[in-house]
Amino acid sequence: MEIKVPEKSRLKRAFAVFLAIYILISSVLLLWSTGGNLREAFAGVNFIWLIPAIISSLLFLVLDSLRLHFLSVGFGKPISPLYAAEIILSGFLLAVTTPFGSGGLPYQLWLLSRKGYGVGEGFVLLMSRGFVLFIPYVLFLPLVYASIDSIVLRYIFFYAVLVVVLVLIGVLVRRDFRKKLLSIRYDYLLYAILVSFPAQVIYLSMLYFILRSRGIDAGYVETLSTQLLLQLTTYFSPSPGGLGISEAISSLILSADMGRTNVGMVVLLWRFFTSYVFALMGFFVVMRRVSSDTLKFGK
Secondary structure, three states: OEEEOOOHHHHHHHHHHHHHHHHHHHHHHHHHHHOOOHHHHHHOOOHHHHHHHHHHHHHHHHHHHHHHHHHHHHOOOOOOHHHHHHHHHHHHHHHOOOHHHOOHHHHHHHHHHOOOOOHHHHHHHHHHHHHHHHHHHHHHHHHHHHOOOOHHHHHHHHHHHHHHHHHHHHHHOOHHHHHHHHOOOHHHHHHHHHHHHHHHHHHHOHHHHHHHHOOOOOOHHHHHHHHHHHHHHHOOOOOHHHOOHHHHHHHHHHOOOOOHHHHHHHHHHHHHHHHHHHHHHHHHHHHHHOOOOEEEOOO
16 A cells, blocks of 8 residues: 655645635634724733643643553554654644545554554554543543533533544444454553543643633633533534634634633634644644655555
């Protein structure tokens, strides 16, 4: 099996298109939320509170890389945490430049093939990362439901739960996945699960810091619940990286708890620190790696 690794020129064009769309959507959202007063939107941001948001993004990347590293050791084909970070960042970049993030998986499989993984083995490793990522989310769901007091948000919650259940079932019904998962060293699977809890808590904390940057003193646990709801309802969007659709859904959910003036900037900052900052880092990582040659999986 072989793939044509994207040429640098094509990647640059795709990334330029993403940036153009991102700037357009951001401008429209800010104009809508502020009534055209963009200066007010930026003047209302306390940038000191964005420092812990940046730290949270970087710390999440470290823990996520460590999680993928533990899983790879458990499957008997270790990859370093640094190489795991490259795989993760590459996925973020290609997710925002292709519908449903479809361009990320082939490239990530190629990266894994360089470490001796077959296509099936690489797929199971990547799916295992998603599987252990969802474990904390499933356990957090009762906390989320208890914090919801809106009928509309409860309907959204049940939709999010349905998505999670269908994804987990879709993964577990695959016989190859179950067989490979049962072959993993359980101590390293446990390490990956344990790392997932602080990783996802840190990830879900970003909305709290962003709200504080706008002078909104929301409860920490309530904020974690809100961001988890946002994450679950914006997964699997047909637009590249959820661009546009995620902003619209997030604005709808957050507008129930805060004035429209704050919604635009909060959504933009939240999406930046939870997704687009990793895509930006991924751009430089992928550009450094790719060539115009035709590369093959495996040996």
